[in-house]
Structures are given as C-alpha cells and as structure tokens.
Amino acid sequence: MTAVESTSRRxxxxxxxxxxxxxxxxxxxxxxxxxxxxxxxxxxxxxxxVINLRGSVVPLIDIAARFGRGAAEITWRTCVIIFExxxxxxxxxxxxxxxxxxxxVLDVPAEQIEPRPEFGTLMRTEFVDGMIKxxxxxxxxxxxxxxxxxxxxxxxxxxxxxxPEACPEGEAITxxxxx
Numbered sequence: 581m582t583a584v585e586s587t588s589r590r591x592x593x594x595x596x597x598x599x600x601x602x603x604x605x606x607x608x609x610x611x612x613x614x615x616x617x618x619x620x621x622x623x624x625x626x627x628x629x630v631i632n633l634r635g636s637v638v639p640l641i642d643i644a645a646r647f648g649r650g651a652a653e654i655t656w657r658t659c660v661i662i663f664e665x666x667x668x669x670x671x672x673x674x675x676x677x678x679x680x681x682x683x684x685v686l687d688v689p690a691e692q693i694e695p696r697p698e699f700g701t702l703m704r705t706e707f708v709d710g711m712i713k714x715x716x717x718x719x720x721x722x723x724x725x726x727x728x729x730x731x732x733x734x735x736x737x738x739x740x741x742x743x744p745e746a747c748p749e750g751e752a753i754t755x756x757x758x759x
Contacts, residue, residue, distance in 0.1 A: 587690045591712070593719060594661065594679040596644050596652065601679075602686065602712060602721045607663045609674065611682055614658040625651055627733075628678055631660070638662065640676045643727060647707070657681040665728055675728050688712055693721065 591602035592611075617629040617640060626645040631638050640660060644652040652658065660676040696708040709723040726732075 588687045589690055589693065591686050591688060591719075591721065592661070593683040593686060594659070595681045595683065596647075596679055597649055600683070600717070600719045602719045603661070603663075603724045604721075605685060607665070607724060609662045609664050612660050612662065612676075614654055614660055614678065631676065633662065633674065633676075636674055638674045638676050639733075640678055641728065641733070642678045644678075646727065652678050652680060654678075655680070663724060663728060665725070665730060673730060675730075677728070686712070686714070694718075696721075 590605040592605055592608060593600055593602045595601075612633075615631050617631055619629040620627060623629070624645075626642050628640040628642045628651075631640060642652050644650060657680065659679055659682045661679060661682070662674055662676045665673045665675055692712065694711040694713065696705055696710055707722055707727050708720055710721040712719040712721060
C-alpha cells in the first residue's frame with residue numbers, strides 16, 4: 581500500500597433534494613431499491629417505517645425529513661442505504677436511510693476534506709463531518725453516527741408519542757361505515 585492510498589478515504593455519494601451528500605463506506609452493509617414499507621402509526625415524519633431484510637426488522641429513516649426538509653419523494657430511483665450502527669449500546673443494529681439516488685464511491689485524499697463549517701448549512705452542524713470540493717462544488721460529508729444516533733432517534737420518537745392521539749383515551753370507534 582502506498583502512502584497516498586493509506587491517507588485516502590472512501591465515501592458513497594448520493595442525492596437528497598438536489599444536493600449531493602457523502603457518507604463513509606465502512607458502515608454501509610448494502611444498498612437496495614426502495615422496498616415495501618410497513619408504516620408505524622403516529623410515528624414522526626422522519627421514521628418512514630420498517631422493512632423486512634432477510635428476517636431482520638430494519639427501521640427506515642427519511643433523512644430529508646430528519647434534516648427538516650420535508651419527506652423525500654419516492655420515485656423509481658429512490659434507494660435505501662443500509663448501515664450497521666456502531667453506538668456503544670446498540671452494536672450491530674441495522675438502520676436504513678432513504679435517499680433520492682445513489683451516485684458513486686469516491687476515494688478522497690484526507691487533505692482534500694475541508695473541516696465542517698460553523699455556519700451556512702441548512703442542517704445541524706454536528707451532522708456534518710466535513711466538505712469535499714469536487715468539480716467546483718461542495719459535497720457535504722455526513723457524520724452518520726450522529727445522524728443515526730439511536731439514543732437521539734429514540735428520544736425524538738418518544739417525544740412524538742407525547743402529541744395528542746388520533747382517538748382520545750376512553751373513546752372507541754364503535755361504528756365502521758362502508759365507503
């Protein structure tokens with residue numbers, strides 16, 4: 581291995597609302613077409629639902645919604661990137677993120693990765709690990725461990741459960757009308 585290879589980092593690039601993002605390749609387990617999703621009632625907007633991936637229940641995170649940009653539009657190009665989380669108390673947990681389209685894997689020399697900006701992004705800066713300049717534009721490198729932090733996702737889901745229920749406690753739907 582040469583010195584250049586040892587200081588190079590590999591990233592998968594993808595689009596989200598016409599912006600290009602990158603994530604490290606290492607925690608990625610696979611990339612799949614957008615599958616049939618089981619929605620979870622009253623879940624926050626960023627939690628699309630769950631999928632069955634060879635017998636494993638995998639939550640799908642809509643990172644466009646997670647970033648406060650509204651739900652991603654599902655098209656024929658929509659993909660799911662499956663990650664294996666590396667948080668201390670949830671090793672081996674699979675999570676999927678919904679993206680508009682996947683582009684390519686880049687080998688980027690470490691010195692070409694700019695530090696994250698302290699302002700000027702449309703998302704929380706702790707989600708940004710750095711910036712890659714390519715073809716005169718910047719690619720935002722996400723800190724996927726922070727974006728998919730299971731403890732924070734759990735807190736957000738629990739907070740969404742505190743909102744008023746669709747059917748108040750003590751009341752039941754007693755009649756179903758035919759359409």
